[in-house]
Amino acid sequence: MLTGKKALKNFILWVAAGLLLVAGITVVFDPFYQYHGPLPGMKDVLFERESQVIGSIRHFSYDSVLLGSSVVENCDSSYLDNAYGIKTLKVVKGSGSTADLMYYLGKAHEKQDIKRVFYGLDLFALKMPCEVTVVSQYSPNYLYTETILDDGAYLFNKDVLLKKIPLMLAYSFADKNTGGHAYDWSEDKTFGPAKAMEAYAGPYVQSGESVSGEQDAIGAKDASETKDVAGAKNFLPEKDFTDDKEIIAANIALITEEIESHPDTLYTVFFPPYSLLMWDDTCRQGELSEYCYMLDEALRTLLSYDNVEIYYFQTDTDIVCNLDLYMDKVHYSPDINQYMLTCMAQGDESYRVDKDNRQDVVPSLRQMCQYITEEAIYNYYPK
């Protein structure tokens, strides 16, 4: 039997050795890329954007960025690499606000000399708050500091040891979520009308029903609004978005600040095609004018820069009105991601927006929305 002191020393030594071992394993494999890029012989696995984006920005080798929200994640960025002779890093955030995406882009500019940025611009992001949230509100925020002193939650973490590291090894071995397929989530997903329509009750309201602000079907914004129309289409009055103009301008300013700071970087901004479900809902919520305003402001402002080119896919009815390509209101199949990249790489003029045809974009969007709400939506929902 040991004395209390000796037993304590034994215990402390074993604990210290164990902590070093655990920390060492995490530092060596580093699934969140906090300390280094992929190990030699291992692939660049990216499967969890919340934990890995910032680390990949810091430690991967790249000269271009594919930036956007979840609708961009299924893009095969290696296609861009081959098409342009670049090395692209996918930088994404689910429902990413403009502020958060520009924060990431700013970090990328700090670390690398960025030649090209491919930016999937979601219009809804232009009315989100302008504060960066990834650092202060996201947990764990040790990811966003560059000191090891607060990395205890990463270095001594059972989830990291028993889930993330094995997953990273398995994905590397199976070549899953590597290279151009970083963060690709489409594998287990079902695309098609049945799945997509689960996300949208349709262009209806029940007779005599008072519609609350939470109801999705008709999108009543004001709880006091009563929709008492039997089985008919219904539209809320167009929303007064005067109060939102300031924040829209501020968000656009975040983008232009980024562009102006890096005049040698070529920005390819593209507007992803949301489904007719989303546009039908937007129209009935009375938000179409606001979307048109955001679109017009974004196009007008961005086109004033020589290092910006814009592609607009939102009015391609062959895509938008075909629910075989969607799994909900906004998320489309990887085929569409690829289609957009191909069009952009080939410089497809039918989607290109420039100063000459900018003024046609909003009217074409309105026209498409009219077609959707009066006709196309009823290909899926009974009249």
Place this chain on the structure above:
Amino acid sequence: MLFNSTIFIALFLPLCLIGWYGLQQFKNPAWAKLFLVGMSLWFYGYYNPWYLLILVGSLFVNQGISAAMEHGSARLSQKGQEPSEEAAGKVPGSRKLLLTLGLIANIGLLFYFKYFNFFVDNCNFFFHTDWQIEKIALPLGISFFTFQQISYVVDRYKGEAPCYSLLDYACFVTFFPQLIAGPIVLHSEFIPALQARKNRKPDWEMFYDGVALFVLGFGKKVLLADVLALLVNSVFDVVGVVQYYLDFWTGLITILCYGFQLYFDFSGYCDMARSIGRMFGFELPVNFRSPFKADSVRDIWKRWHVTLGRFLTAYVYIPLGGNRKGKARKCLNLFLVFLVSGIWHGANWTYILWGVMHGVAIVWENLFPKLRFRSRKLNVFFTQIFWFLTLIMFRSNTLSQAGYFYRNLFTAPKPFLNGIGAALQIPENFIIIKALTLKAPQYLPVFYFVMIGLMLAVSFFFAYGKEAGEWIKTKARTKKGAFLLAVVFLWGFVSLSQVSTFLYFNF
């Protein structure tokens, strides 16, 4: 702050120990005591600094009453009388008034923060009133430090406790290991040790025993209780709430898991509390003595939450007359004690009914003491059935949920326990689950079934096996023991990435 948190283990506790023993180098022990009080207040205020007002206020009120009683005692002495004589009603005195004030203040504090919302809700329900009040937040550990101070005030009145200095009293009340979830420490168990000179230097034997006990308690909480909680919560979150088919096996497994979860959680916490006390040189009372080996309901309460039972016996049962006023009165007193225990556990009819169930059982055992099996094992078995069945009431969020659980407990079994095993998704089994999901999903239910079995087997082993203290005495002071403790500690430490709170926190 939680014991099972990185900040506590890596920063607070080492800092506290270094400061405590470091400041003991000064001749005046007041520095070390002040430091301890300060650290304890930091520990308590970590969650919500406003709670400190309640704790400190309560401390000052009770100490004030104690000081006023001292003044009253001095006056009795002048008359050649003893405080115990006043307590026995033999002589008049002002101390009774002070005791009354003290009890009102303490119970009033508890009533306001813990029971007022419940009181208002029930008035509205039963008397159709429409009182609307803001929800009052429950300060952590209020039941514990209030009961602790009630015991002191009563003992002061009876002349069984000296008037301690404010600093010593503050150390006693605020001592962080027992502040939030017990054990309910008596002043006589703490303050003499605080004042003893020999405790100013670390006793390495006691210190290591404390470390060993801490690791075992930590392991119970993080590696057992928190895992069992996944399954238990997944069932109780839906039973009686949404449409959910509760069959016999699901109900049985759930309640077994809950019984073990509660035990590992609470006893784990108490082990950690006692262990930290030992590191500081204090021997805090044991709160659990192998409760799953109890052979009667009476025996359960000698083994489960021992300090609560002790408090209720000394400060409720005996003042009510105990067993000195005939059998009928004894049974009534016992019933009332368990009713109080139920109420103490929480402001919910489920706790009250749970207390009533135990009260009825205790009365039954008193009325029919010979109505038992000759075999101790059978008595243990049926006592455990009773214990686990009453835990359904204890765990349920509402009476209707409890009713639903009891009603459905004996319905037809469903294969593979209605999928509850799927709740046991922990990092330890992640790779297996992932592999099975990809390659052989048809075997997932079997795997979950095995997981449940494994968790229950481990739980039985630790719940019915050696007590922690026993293991520490025989095994901890060996190289192998130290290594095993290090493994448990490390495994628990890396599990802290997801932090859970103790079940008895909100009592």
